[in-house]
Amino acid sequence: MLRFYFSGHNFEYEARNALRVFDLNIEYDVKNMDAEEPDFQCEYSIVSTLEEQEGAYISTAVLYRKKEKINEKSFKSHEIILEKENDRKMKKTLVTKSIHNVLKSHYSIVPDYGILTGVRVVKILIASRQYGRSDSEITRILKNTYEVTDEKIELLWDILNIEEKYINEKMNKENYNLYIGIPFCPTKCSYCSFTSFINCGQKKIDDYVDVLVQEIHATIKMAKVRNLKLHSVYIGGGTPSVLNIEQIDKLFAAIKSHYDLNSIREITFEAGRPDTITLEKLQCLKNNNVTRISINPQSMNEKTLLSMGRNHNTQDILEKFQLARNIGFDCINMDVILGLPGENEEDALNTIEKIVNLKPENITVHSLAYKKNAELTRESSQLLKDYNLMRLMHDEVRESCRKNGYKPYYMYRQKNIKGNSENVGYCLPAKESIYNMIIIEELETILACGIGGSSKIMTENNHHEPLRNFKSLEEYISRIDEILEKKKNLLNSSLEGI
Ligand SMILES: C[S@@+](CC[C@H](N)C(=O)[O-])C[C@H]1O[C@@H](n2cnc3c(N)ncnc32)[C@H](O)[C@@H]1O
Ligand code: SF4
Structure with missing residues (x-):
């Protein structure tokens, strides 16, 4: 005490x-x-x-x-x-x-991020620059004020070097990005607390998709009235690839009725769980101009996948990856979590080596976060051990990514993250995901449809007005009019004067 x-x-x-x-x-x-x-x-x-x-x-x-x-x-x-x-x-x-x-x-303990506990670290560099601080002053702020280690300061500058192309006040104000949430999964992974419903029958998913399509139409119309330009689309979850081909086509038809899909710079579809991916679904995504998909191993160790309740093995990951490549996907992301229970430095190295061998364009390296509603119970406090282990794992992963031509392009931190560590997105040259940078640095308006997303509307003075959708399926379906009314009012009041 x-x-x-x-x-x-x-x-x-x-x-x-x-x-x-x-x-x-x-x-x-x-x-x-x-x-x-x-x-x-x-x-x-x-x-x-x-x-x-x-x-x-x-x-x-x-x-x-x-x-x-x-x-x-x-x-x-x-x-x-x-x-x-x-x-x-x-x-x-x-x-x-x-x-x-x-x-x-x-x-x-010397924490890598010093006194910083917030989610968005690179925003400190961006805000300092916007205020007119020189680069050497910014490094001093990070080192002396916030006590960030030299290694992490270097990481933050590396990331800003890639992100800075997307920071442009005029362009950022004119754009919006569409998030579409699919809150269904085949099984619940023990570490995860994202809103997701397991084993829902087709009828429930159909009902959800019908309301979602209504929300997509209404949202796009609202954005068009405000003259916002669609920059990127992100279909996330949950596991969007639990949808069948008809449901996927319905979603894209809604977008297609307002935009030429070819003209959208980036369309991501999280086909996260390999056990939900089929050749037909991949073909359907390709036909709908999806530019980026995720196929997520989390770990390449069989024992870990089994104990986390992932319901797929490493062979499934390799096969589904190859299937996506053969169809012609040229931007594939793979999510990894470091620090899953029972894993040591060698396991992390084994995972990252197997992944870089596949040459995905993006690798997103998360550190295990102890989520309140996740099944995985918090291990007893082993903080010093956690710090050392997470540092070693991240160092190994970073070095392996660097040697194979990957660069860090966005990062964020979470509460209760193991070893007080970070999440880093790596990419091959010119393959950075626009949506990920935009959402993390809060650069542009995000309009979210469906369960699990949250809209953030960029106001004239660069603030973000958040709006969360309902988390319950029943409430979402029965109260869609209320949601749309709120969204319209927020959009109108936030963009007043822009
Ligand atoms: C919204 S989830 C969807 C991913 C997809 N359904 C899948 O399982 O592959 C996005 C990512 O967050 C990460 N994630 C989820 N829970 C986490 C936790 N407790 N700690 C760290 N990363 C986590 C995982 O890497 C996951 O792929
Ligand atoms: S990690 Fe993915 S598949 Fe597992 S429960 Fe979370 S959202 Fe669902």
């Missing part, structure tokens, strides 16, 4: 996030020192103060074991810079830095 005592601030969320970098399991509570003096009854206490002195802020954190002071760290506002001037953010950053640093000494 750990108790925070706060004085001069109330940044509980930031303190909790700093703690989670080091320990996912420890219980904590917070007391305000204006109301009560520390009694140091807990095993550990952190006294965190924020003061203003001569126009500068100073934050100090002191770590106690019972009454014994074991560590103290202080940071001053004039010692650091942020991506842009922001008083409140400065205060939060100082408080986080001081708490983070006393914990860092205590746990003897």
